[in-house]
Amino acid sequence: MTASTKKPSGWAEIVGLIHRAPKAHVLAVELSAVALLATTAAVMIAVHVIRHRKTTAALQDRAAFDLLPTNTFDPTPEDIHRFARLVQRTRLAASGWTPRHAAAVRIRLHTVEHGRLAYRVEGSRRAAATLGQQAFAGVELRAVIDHFSNNGEARASPDTRPAGPGEPRAMEDHR
Amino acid sequence: MSTGPQPGRPPARKSVARAELRLALPNHLPLREVPLKPDPLAAFAAAVADVRPELGEDAQIAIDLLPLTPARSRHHRKRAARAAQQPAAGPRSLGAAIGAQLLMGLQATKGVHAVSPPRAPRPERPARAAAAAAMGKYTADDPLFSIQILIRITSDIPDRAQAHLKKVLSAFNVWDGENYLRVVGRNLGPWHLGSDARTRRRRFDRRFETGLFDPSAESVVTGREIAGLLKPPTKHCAPMNVERSGGLVPPAPAELPTYTVGAAGILPLGYVTNADGTERFAGAPLDETLFSLILGKAGFGKTELMLTQMIALARAGYGTWFLDPHRDAARRAMPYLAAPGVAERVLDIDLTVRRSNELICNWNPLCMIGRDADDIPDVVGSITSAFASALGWDSTSNRALTILSKACEALADLSLKMVQRGTPELAPTIFQIPTLLTDKDWREAVVARLDEQYRRFWIHTFPNYPTDAIPVVTNAIERLSTSNTARAFLGGPISTYDVREAMDTGKVVFVCPAGASPTDRLVSCLLIFDLFRAGLSRRDQRPQDRREFYAFIDELTAVDGASKGTLAAIVEQLRKFMVRLYAATQMAGRLTPATRDALMQNKSVLSTTASEAEAARLVARQWSGDVEPETVMMLPRYHHILSVTLGGAATTPFKIRGAEVTEVFAPWFEPEGEAVIAQHVNATLRRRPIGQVLVQLAKLDERIHDAVGRRAKETEREDGGGGRKRRGGGSAATAAGQADAPLRGTGAPGSEIGGSVPAGDPAAGTGTPGGPIRPPAPQDDPGDESGSVAE
Numbered sequence: 001m002t003a004s005t006k007k008p009s010g011w012a013e014i015v016g017l018i019h020r021a022p023k024a025h026v027l028a029v030e031l032s033a034v035a036l037l038a039t040t041a042a043v044m045i046a047v048h049v050i051r052h053r054k055t056t057a058a059l060q061d062r063a064a065f066d067l068l069p070t071n072t073f074d075p076t077p078e079d080i081h082r083f084a085r086l087v088q089r090t091r092l093a094a095s096g097w098t099p100r101h102a103a104a105v106r107i108r109l110h111t112v113e114h115g116r117l118a119y120r121v122e123g124s125r126r127a128a129a130t131l132g133q134q135a136f137a138g139v140e141l142r143a144v145i146d147h148f149s150n151n152g153e154a155r156a157s158p159d160t161r162p163a164g165p166g167e168p169r170a171m172e173d174h175r
Numbered sequence: 176m177s178t179g180p181q182p183g184r185p186p187a188r189k190s191v192a193r194a195e196l197r198l199a200l201p202n203h204l205p206l207r208e209v210p211l212k213p214d215p216l217a218a219f220a221a222a223v224a225d226v227r228p229e230l231g232e233d234a235q236i237a238i239d240l241l242p243l244t245p246a247r248s249r250h251h252r253k254r255a256a257r258a259a260q261q262p263a264a265g266p267r268s269l270g271a272a273i274g275a276q277l278l279m280g281l282q283a284t285k286g287v288h289a290v291s292p293p294r295a296p297r298p299e300r301p302a303r304a305a306a307a308a309a310m311g312k313y314t315a316d317d318p319l320f321s322i323q324i325l326i327r328i329t330s331d332i333p334d335r336a337q338a339h340l341k342k343v344l345s346a347f348n349v350w351d352g353e354n355y356l357r358v359v360g361r362n363l364g365p366w367h368l369g370s371d372a373r374t375r376r377r378r379f380d381r382r383f384e385t386g387l388f389d390p391s392a393e394s395v396v397t398g399r400e401i402a403g404l405l406k407p408p409t410k411h412c413a414p415m416n417v418e419r420s421g422g423l424v425p426p427a428p429a430e431l432p433t434y435t436v437g438a439a440g441i442l443p444l445g446y447v448t449n450a451d452g453t454e455r456f457a458g459a460p461l462d463e464t465l466f467s468l469i470l471g472k473a474g475f476g477k478t479e480l481m482l483t484q485m486i487a488l489a490r491a492g493y494g495t496w497f498l499d500p501h502r503d504a505a506r507r508a509m510p511y512l513a514a515p516g517v518a519e520r521v522l523d524i525d526l527t528v529r530r531s532n533e534l535i536c537n538w539n540p541l542c543m544i545g546r547d548a549d550d551i552p553d554v555v556g557s558i559t560s561a562f563a564s565a566l567g568w569d570s571t572s573n574r575a576l577t578i579l580s581k582a583c584e585a586l587a588d589l590s591l592k593m594v595q596r597g598t599p600e601l602a603p604t605i606f607q608i609p610t611l612l613t614d615k616d617w618r619e620a621v622v623a624r625l626d627e628q629y630r631r632f633w634i635h636t637f638p639n640y641p642t643d644a645i646p647v648v649t650n651a652i653e654r655l656s657t658s659n660t661a662r663a664f665l666g667g668p669i670s671t672y673d674v675r676e677a678m679d680t681g682k683v684v685f686v687c688p689a690g691a692s693p694t695d696r697l698v699s700c701l702l703i704f705d706l707f708r709a710g711l712s713r714r715d716q717r718p719q720d721r722r723e724f725y726a727f728i729d730e731l732t733a734v735d736g737a738s739k740g741t742l743a744a745i746v747e748q749l750r751k752f753m754v755r756l757y758a759a760t761q762m763a764g765r766l767t768p769a770t771r772d773a774l775m776q777n778k779s780v781l782s783t784t785a786s787e788a789e790a791a792r793l794v795a796r797q798w799s800g801d802v803e804p805e806t807v808m809m810l811p812r813y814h815h816i817l818s819v820t821l822g823g824a825a826t827t828p829f830k831i832r833g834a835e836v837t838e839v840f841a842p843w844f845e846p847e848g849e850a851v852i853a854q855h856v857n858a859t860l861r862r863r864p865i866g867q868v869l870v871q872l873a874k875l876d877e878r879i880h881d882a883v884g885r886r887a888k889e890t891e892r893e894d895g896g897g898g899r900k901r902r903g904g905g906s907a908a909t910a911a912g913q914a915d916a917p918l919r920g921t922g923a924p925g926s927e928i929g930g931s932v933p934a935g936d937p938a939a940g941t942g943t944p945g946g947p948i949r950p951p952a953p954q955d956d957p958g959d960e961s962g963s964v965a966e
Contacts, residue, residue, distance in 0.1 A: 059385040065452075068420035069407040071805070077211070080405050081317075084398030087405070088318040091242040104239040104323065104388035107404060109219055111234045115227060117220040118418035119407040122386060132450075139407055140420035143452020 051099050058102035063128035064144040067119045073138035083135045090127035098124050105131065120144070189231060190333045192340040193370040193379050196324035196347060198394035199357040203255035205312035206400045207352030212411045215403030218346035220414035226339055231331035234339055238404055239323040241388050243395065251395055252313045317397040323390035324356065325370075325383050350400070359391045422806020424816055426450065427457060427829035431821065434458030436839060439491040442780075443483050443839070445815060445831030456834065459819040461488075464779045465750045469759040469815075470794055471784030476813040476833040477759045478504055480782070481727045483836055484757065486511050488725050489520070490843065494681035496674070496706060496726040498699060502527045502687035506849065511840045512683060513848030522677060522684045523856045526660050526698065529689075531866030534857060535660065537667025539604050540701055541583065543591040544669065548626075550712070551591070555583040557708035558605065561700035564734055564742075565693070566651055575647040578640070581632045582608045582648070588629050589621055589879075601882050602668040603875070606656055609649040610876050617876065620883040651697070658694050663865040665698070666872035671861045674702075675709040678724040678754065696733055703734050707745045710754035721753040731760040735770045743773030750777065764789045782817035785810040798828045
């Protein structure tokens with residue numbers, strides 16, 4: 001009795017106890033450990049799958065805005081700070097639903113016709129209301145339509161999108 | 176960063192260069208704080224200036240910013256504080272350690288202290304300053320972002336993508352400070368294993384294409400550090416290859432109605448952009464659009480906008496009148512107007528025809544069928560205004576204007592008498608004006624038939640004019656008569672086109688001069704001022720009986736000319752008579768001030784495409800600074816800025832994208848529309864071959880002379896041989912008495928009227944049904960049928 005109440009003082013004793021324990025007890029412990037591991041793994045896989053799905057879904061539903069500055073656009077540091085805060089608020093606007101991997105705001109500098117550099121802001125659709133605010137005086141904010149469709153093919157290049165509002169379309173020469 | 180064919184998205188054979196950037200040193204070390212002047216984005220614009228889309232080249236820089244949560248921000252600030260409290264770290268690499276030892280040994284051999292000398296005690300900092308220093312770049316008022324920078328350049332030409340990439344990477348060097356951005360990857364001797372490596376491409380492209388935020392290493396930056404990237408290019412961005420707005424224009428009013436094809440009561444305008452970036456086809460309430468003025472350069476969409484509006488109104492049942500030089504617009508519109516109920520209403524006045532066997536309608540401005548003596552001043556006024564505008568006669572041309580007015584007056588009176596006596600086929604045309612002025616016998620015979628009030632000028636005043644006063648008038652008409660088309664159109668005594676009837680019966684009129692030559696301009700002016708005259712003649716109708724009629728006139732400056740204030744007065748009055756003028760002009764500055772003021776005062780819609788500086792300033796003044804003149808000057812093609820009347824008040828100006836007729840009215844397209852309409856027009860306008868009309872015109876002087884001369888001879892016989900003398904210079908009382916005697920046609924009896932439509936013409940035997948004015952069919956001398964007139 002005294003031996004059975006004595007606490008094991010090291011790994012060697014634990015191993016000795018297990019070795020001396022009845023086989024049924026050993027099996028129960030092993031099964032419990034395996035079940036615990038399996039449950040943990042299942043939970044982790046489920047979390048990963050859910051997060052992956054939510055990330056993929058969020059990335060397929062994005063909004064974009066072209067920011068077209070006028071020739072006289074001259075922002076102050078305060079204007080830029082406010083825009084930075086606005087970008088920061090997009091995370092809050094989409095919190096709870098948008099996974100971290102899909103919550104970034106993208107500033108895209110890209111070339112359009114004749115090698116002109118264009119400036120575009122993209123983000124989660126849930127943050128579109130925030131991104132679509134007129135942050136700068138002297139900048140025309142132009143929403144980009146269908147930039148992000150369900151078809152991944154249409155998402156790669158801003159130049160593959162249909163002509164957006166305000167953009168000249170090819171018209172017949174007879175005009 | 177090797178280039179090569181891509182496995183997925185980028186098309187094969189394209190050369191693609193990729194790079195990902197991250198902070199090179201620990202996050203708490205700041206990048207250089209880059210000033211905003213000059214704009215840091217200037218380096219990027221310069222780097223991509225050589226990117227040529229026509230070579231399949233494309234450069235994209237994606238800067239992904241993930242705002243850090245408050246907890247994550249606190250974590251980074253604590254780490255920065257811990258890093259600041261730790262003693263200076265030893266050498267970070269084996270080479271640096273060896274170097275330090277060598278330096279110490281060297282100092283020892285030189286008798287210097289082998290160990291570092293004791294440093295001077297650092298001054299005690301205030302606690303707050305120490306804390307701030309410990310925070311490094313993480314200040315409380317600056318937002319923190321985790322950043323991922325991806326660059327992808329594509330090109331059809333090998334090596335160009337790499338060259339562009341190097342330029343773009345160098346643009347990031349302006350941020351090099353205590354910390355800097357470096358390309359993600361490993362250097363293996365001469366090779367770089369970066370984002371272009373086969374094992375990394377797929378992950379890079381997925382992040383690039385989807386916006387997935389998954390950087391290779393966490394890089395944290397503050398808003399202040401990347402301020403140069405958190406705004407579009409400013410005015411301090413020197414390179415010109417920056418996509419800029421043409422200028423700011425207020426958004427379209429939300430209450431602006433949406434036009435749907437076929438809707439009545441709405442005038443289509445074009446596509447406006449909603450707040451969410453979608454487009455809708457906006458319109459203006461028709462009952463509030465009494466007068467529309469479109470300004471702007473040629474080829475920028477004015478005509479297309481007017482054509483769209485004309486088709487929409489015509490299909491909705493309204494009467495329209497469209498002046499279309501060259502006939503391009505009419506050809507485009509016909510296929511959309513061929514539906515039953517519309518095609519029958521089309522009147523196509525095609526003056527681009529030239530050959531003697533081609534069909535043409537007739538319009539005699541001096542035709543008095545359906546009119547009376549009270550209409551003569553209006554007829555004379557419209558003709559003289561047209562001549563003055565087309566020929567630029569101003570106040571210095573008083574004599575010419577007087578002669579022309581009196582000539583028109585005399586011929587209109589003669590025409591009225593011909594109609595009253597049942598011989599409208601002998602009504603004089605404007606080609607009888609030179610005859611009246613230069614043929615003394617003919618003039619004397621005609622003047623003898625006029626009312627006294629018209630005769631006095633010819634008896635007492637005209638003979639005193641010097642002979643050189645006449646050619647000023649006759650030259651213009653002689654020039655007009657060099658065109659067979661103009662002669663045939665204006666040389667028929669009986670009009671088959673009557674704009675007043677078109678107004679009252681909702682016709683769809685196309686007036687298509689051949690071009691913009693002086694002759695064409697004169698014809699256009701005659702037609703336009705006739706339209707104005709007809710509009711003003713609606714004063715004889717009750718207001719509720721006046722049917723809306725929409726006149727579209729391009730290039731209003733040609734009509735304004737030198738007739739000072741005439742156009743202004745007409746514009747002000749026409750709206751009362753339900754004739755709504757939708758006018759366009761390239762150069763508003765060329766309009767006379769009176770006309771310009773009247774147009775601006777009465778406009779319901781003011782629209783402009785891109786225009787030159789003076790016109791842009793003019794229109795911007797109308798909008799009280801809501802739009803800058805530079806914005807107007809930089810408008811792209813087929814875009815308009817306009818204001819409309821909504822709820823009784825003018826809206827703020829807004830921008831539209833012009834619509835294409837082919838796109839908007841595609842459901843109405845009938846490929847054979849022009850042929851279908853031509854059949855109806857032949858019947859409605861009773862068109863005849865040009866050659867036939869010209870043969871008739873060639874004998875008209877003689878036949879008029881015979882008609883008035885025979886009567887004179889009869890009178891002479893009755894009076895015992897004194898008639899001829901009196902006709903030349905006799906008393907007014909005698910002549911007036913002669914005028915009361917009935918005239919008799921000599922060329923053709925009244926029973927022959929209507930027999931002029933050529934065989935095979937579907938118009939044969941038909942007339943204009945139900946109209947208030949029913950001119951008899953043009954007379955045709957049977958003897959003329961055999962004659963052919965060379966073109």
